[in-house]
Every structure is written in C-alpha cells, then in structure tokens.
Amino acid sequence: MxxxxxxxxxxxxxxxxxxxxxxxxxxxxxxxxxxxxxxxxxxxxxxxxxxxxxxxxxxxxxxxxxxxxxxxxxxxxxxxxxxxxxxxxxxxxxxxxxxxxxxxxxxxxxxxxxxxxxxxxxFAELYRKTRELERLNRELEDRVRARTAELENSTAKLRESEQRRSMAIAAGKMGSWDWDWISGDWMWDEGQYRIFGVSPESFAVNPANVQALLHPDDVDQLRKAVAEFNKGTRAYETEFRILRPDGEVRWCVGTAAATVDDSSRVVRVSGVTVDITERKRAEERQNLLAREVDHRAKNALALAQSIVRLTRADEIKAYVNAVEGRINALARVHTILSLSSWQGAELSRLIDEELAPYSLGGQIVLAGPKVQLLPTTAQTLALALHELFTNSAKYGALSTRSGRLAIGWQVEDQLLTLSWEESGGPLVMPPKSRGFGTRSLLASVESQLGGQAQFDWRAEGLLCRLEVPLKRTTAATAPGKFDAASAAELQRASG
Structure with a gap:
C-alpha cells in the first residue's frame, strides 16, 4: 500500500x-x-x-x-x-x-x-503511524469545534475516522486500547485483540483476564504502570511479553497516556501496543550468528596452529611453502563455507578451488554427482585434497605434461567413496617411509572423519581411495570441532 x-x-x-x-x-x-x-x-x-x-x-x-x-x-x-x-x-x-x-x-x-x-x-513505521494518529486527532478536534450543531453527523464521521485509525494501527502490527480509570471498563480495537491472540466474542477485557495473558515474569510491569499513574505520571512506556492462549510468546512495547480531570485526578488511560517479536527474534539470530562466527574462528585458528606446529621440512623455504599451501587450502574452503552461511560445501567446488593454481588444461578428468559436505567434512577433505594435489604436482602425474589424473566419486548409504588415479607421469617407486603429507592425510581422514584412506603406489601412477562417512554416527568428534584427540593424532603422524 x-x-x-x-x-x-x-x-x-x-x-x-x-x-x-x-x-x-x-x-x-x-x-x-x-x-x-x-x-x-x-x-x-x-x-x-x-x-x-x-x-x-x-x-x-x-x-x-x-x-x-x-x-x-x-x-x-x-x-x-x-x-x-x-x-x-x-x-x-x-x-x-x-x-x-x-x-x-x-x-x-x-x-x-x-x-x-x-x-x-x-521505527519508520512507528513514526509514520504516530504522525497519522496526530493528523487524525487534529481532524477530529477541528470537526467537533466546527460542527457542534451537527452532532449526529460529526459522530458518524468520528466513528469513520476511528475505523481508519484502527486499520492503520493494525497494518503496523499495532493495537490501541482505552481504560476508563473510574468505572474500570476497557476498550480494545481489532489490532489489540490480534496481538494478544484472542477474539472479541470469547474474551472479556478486564484486569484479571489481561493479567492472565501477560508473561508471569512481566506481570509486575502492569502493577508498576498503575502505581506510576496513581503517583501523577502522565505517560508510561515499557516492553513486556504476552503468553497467547495457544502457547506462543510475543514481545510487545506498550505506550500509555493518562487523561485527568480539573482536579488532576486520572479519569482515563489510553495507549498503543506494538508487536516487536520479529525485531527481538532478529536480535536473537544476530547474537547466535556472532557466537557461531566466534566458534568457527576459534576452530580455524586451532587447525592453523596445528598445521604450523606439525609441518616438517629440511629448510626454511620448504617449510614456509608447505605451511602457506595448507593454510591457503584452509582459507579457500573457509570462503566457500562462509558463502553458504556455514551450511556446507559442494565437493566439486572444493576440487575446483584446489585445481585453480595449476592451470593444467585437459590433464584432469572429474566424474561424480553433486555431493554436499558438512562444514567439518569439507575442511578436513579440503586439506587432504591439497596434500594429494601438492604431491602429484611435485612428484607425480601433474609434474609432467604427459601425466593424467582421474578423480571420481560416488555416494552410497551416506558413504562417500573418492578415487584418485594417476597415470602417464614419472615412474613411481613405493616410498620407503610415508612423508608428513601422507601421514597427516591418513590421520585427518581416519581420526577427524572416521573414514579410511588407502594408497597403492603402482609403477604407472598413484592410486588412492578415500572412504568418508557423510554423517558421523559416533560422538568422538563433534561437528565443526578440531579437538585435542585430532591434534594428537596429527602429532603422531608427524613422527
């Protein structure tokens, strides 16, 4: 509108x-x-x-x-x-x-x-509705002063104006009410009934029934308001919760103003109630997001700390390159997860990010369905893929133009099976001992993800098979948490 x-x-x-x-x-x-x-x-x-x-x-x-x-x-x-x-x-x-x-x-x-x-x-809507109410009230006052002789006509116009005011209030998730301080009679408009989740046909507006709809922890707000008006206060505003008959809790802000007689005695109190539940929920979501960001950042720092502490190299330059490569891999998957609000990451996207630095043209063939990984799985698998790509680029099929790499994956019964098959590269000799990259890959996949990693050092090229559960059934490692047990496992892998 x-x-x-x-x-x-x-x-x-x-x-x-x-x-x-x-x-x-x-x-x-x-x-x-x-x-x-x-x-x-x-x-x-x-x-x-x-x-x-x-x-x-x-x-x-x-x-x-x-x-x-x-x-x-x-x-x-x-x-x-x-x-x-x-x-x-x-x-x-x-x-x-x-x-x-x-x-x-x-x-x-x-x-x-x-x-x-x-x-x-x-607040823009509250400002607009307040100005609208002021305008309508001015119109009413002008009509009453100008048309005192036309009592019936002015009464009809007053009723029409009140209907428009109620519609404007209801459109802004607001309600208005009026309380006769002397007789105790209450009047609610349609918006007020809607906010409290009751109907005019079945709900009698009186202090006892209204108090029954207030959250038990906020009942004192009503008593305090009554006490303030009795002490001479002319306006009062407060936030409170209501407990609807269906059990839903809603947050509201109420504003009330008192009308007094010639002896300054309160005779009537009128007010407006605004439903601010969505604002409160937005604040809760914001606080939750802040805590989640803090949690994720601490986990990422713990993983980065382990990478720095456990990486081994014979010289400084090799050490720096190894650490930078692993942290960059972690940063890339962190970016992917951030774009999805930490809902997860698609497997092919992780592989594409690791492929990007190599510009290998048609040397690599990918085959597999779309697989959405949980954040924990994505982080660990990204580091494992980084180790495989790094070793292949240094010593394996990706170190020569003639080399070829086929990466395929499939999912069955929530088990991801990924195969890494190299060919056409330098002659492969089975290693006498496993390097840190291979050992950390084994430790992270098996300890962090509860999976398995198998290596077959064939002469024509490495064949690696990773089996990773997409849903953890054990409580050994909580999702998104790089814990002490995982760090200890990597420590053993580093020798």
Missing amino acids: DHEKVNILLVDDQPAKLLAYEVILKELGENLVIASSGREALEVLLKTEIAVILVDVCMPELDGFELAAMIREHPRFQKTAMIFISAIQVSDIDRLRGYEMGAVDYVPVPVVPEVLRAKIKV
Whole structure:
C-alpha cells in the first residue's frame, strides 16, 4: 500500500559506509538523507523532519554519543529514534551511556542487511503511524469545534475516522486500547485483540483476564504502570511479553497516556501496543550468528596452529611453502563455507578451488554427482585434497605434461567413496617411509572423519581411495570441532 515517505538520516564520516547503508536501506522506499559529520547532521535536523537517525559511534569532532546528547537537548528531537552503529566491541557501560543519550538500539559492524532494514522499518513505521494518529486527532478536534450543531453527523464521521485509525494501527502490527480509570471498563480495537491472540466474542477485557495473558515474569510491569499513574505520571512506556492462549510468546512495547480531570485526578488511560517479536527474534539470530562466527574462528585458528606446529621440512623455504599451501587450502574452503552461511560445501567446488593454481588444461578428468559436505567434512577433505594435489604436482602425474589424473566419486548409504588415479607421469617407486603429507592425510581422514584412506603406489601412477562417512554416527568428534584427540593424532603422524 502506498504511503508517505519518511526521512531517515544517515550519519557517518566514511563515504563508503554511507553508500553501503544507502544500498541496504534503498528497498524500504523511504527518503535517505546523508550527513558526513555530526555538525552537518545538526544542520539537517534543523531544516528537515527526521523519523530515524542512524549514526556511527566513532566520528571525529563530534562522536555519536556527543551528537545524541546535543540532539536530545532540543525539544523537537526528544522523541526522535536514534540507532547507533559501532565497529568496536561495545561494553555494557557504553550501551548504558548510549541509552541515556537517547539511543533506541545498537547495530554492530559488520552490519547484517536484513537486521538493519528490520530495525529501521519498525521505527519508520512507528513514526509514520504516530504522525497519522496526530493528523487524525487534529481532524477530529477541528470537526467537533466546527460542527457542534451537527452532532449526529460529526459522530458518524468520528466513528469513520476511528475505523481508519484502527486499520492503520493494525497494518503496523499495532493495537490501541482505552481504560476508563473510574468505572474500570476497557476498550480494545481489532489490532489489540490480534496481538494478544484472542477474539472479541470469547474474551472479556478486564484486569484479571489481561493479567492472565501477560508473561508471569512481566506481570509486575502492569502493577508498576498503575502505581506510576496513581503517583501523577502522565505517560508510561515499557516492553513486556504476552503468553497467547495457544502457547506462543510475543514481545510487545506498550505506550500509555493518562487523561485527568480539573482536579488532576486520572479519569482515563489510553495507549498503543506494538508487536516487536520479529525485531527481538532478529536480535536473537544476530547474537547466535556472532557466537557461531566466534566458534568457527576459534576452530580455524586451532587447525592453523596445528598445521604450523606439525609441518616438517629440511629448510626454511620448504617449510614456509608447505605451511602457506595448507593454510591457503584452509582459507579457500573457509570462503566457500562462509558463502553458504556455514551450511556446507559442494565437493566439486572444493576440487575446483584446489585445481585453480595449476592451470593444467585437459590433464584432469572429474566424474561424480553433486555431493554436499558438512562444514567439518569439507575442511578436513579440503586439506587432504591439497596434500594429494601438492604431491602429484611435485612428484607425480601433474609434474609432467604427459601425466593424467582421474578423480571420481560416488555416494552410497551416506558413504562417500573418492578415487584418485594417476597415470602417464614419472615412474613411481613405493616410498620407503610415508612423508608428513601422507601421514597427516591418513590421520585427518581416519581420526577427524572416521573414514579410511588407502594408497597403492603402482609403477604407472598413484592410486588412492578415500572412504568418508557423510554423517558421523559416533560422538568422538563433534561437528565443526578440531579437538585435542585430532591434534594428537596429527602429532603422531608427524613422527
């Protein structure tokens, strides 16, 4: 549905970041206003009505906290929503400071586009609906003053206006309510019933029934609101959870305002409820993603540490080349997994990434179906393939133009069987002892993946067969975890 655009102010001293925010927020269809400094932002605010301010915490001259403090000092902007973006680790003290300065939310860098859009959209919609309500209320007041003689007609128009207001509120996942403080009567609109998951036909709106729908840990919020109004408070806002009859928990933010009589006694309380469940869930997903990234990074570092510690070479240059090759292989598979949000990696993509540095033309033949590997399997198998390609390029079929390599794979009963067959290269002599690459390949495939690796050093070329379970049935090694047992196995492999 078409609606009037609102202005969103983006404040950052880095043009590249401003451009990124514009790209992310473009699809919201709002007016994006740019400011490259705190002072420029203040100039914009004095000339333009702004719904939401997205501001970087770290800026020269005026940082985000100082800018927020100056904005809040102006009466016009005391209710303007401000969201801080921080590229540094934000402490609890910094968050408290930000909220004291008027921030409504924090967004860490790197920014998740879906999360940023969702946060901006909520406050833009709230701003738009609030302005719509103000406009409708002004219209109602004008009509009542101008048409007191036409009581019946003005009453009908008031009812029509209320219906439009309810529709606008419901469209923004909002509901409105009214509480007669003297008689105790409640009035809910359709949006309010929808948020609480009840129907007007079966639910009687009264304090006892409403309290029964509140989450047990948030019941005190209602009592506190009542106490505040009794003490003379005219407006109150809080977040709370509701427990719908079907068992679903929803997060809401409620805003209430009191109406008083000539003796300053509260006679009526009216309010708006906004369903912010999706925002809360987005925040939970963001926190989960942050913990997952931390977990993956620690595992990758542990694996890299083992590579550095266990690699053996007779001279520094050979050692550096070996370590760089293995870490680059790990980096390549990490990139593939990142692009899939760590859901997994396709086997042929891993092989293509390892092939890329060699430019071997038609020397290699690949044959096999699409196989999606779990992150743990992909990481370990990528390092195993790297060792095979490295050894072949140094000593085997890929060391000469006449050499040929056939790689085939198949899956049966969740068991991946991969064959590596070299031919046409230098005459192969069975090694007197296994090198580190071969021993680490055996250890990683067998210990990490619970599979098997077999080598046949034929005179015409190496024949290797890897059998890898696609789903682990033992709890020896948790998915995505390079544990002490695996490191010990590689230590034994290194001799």
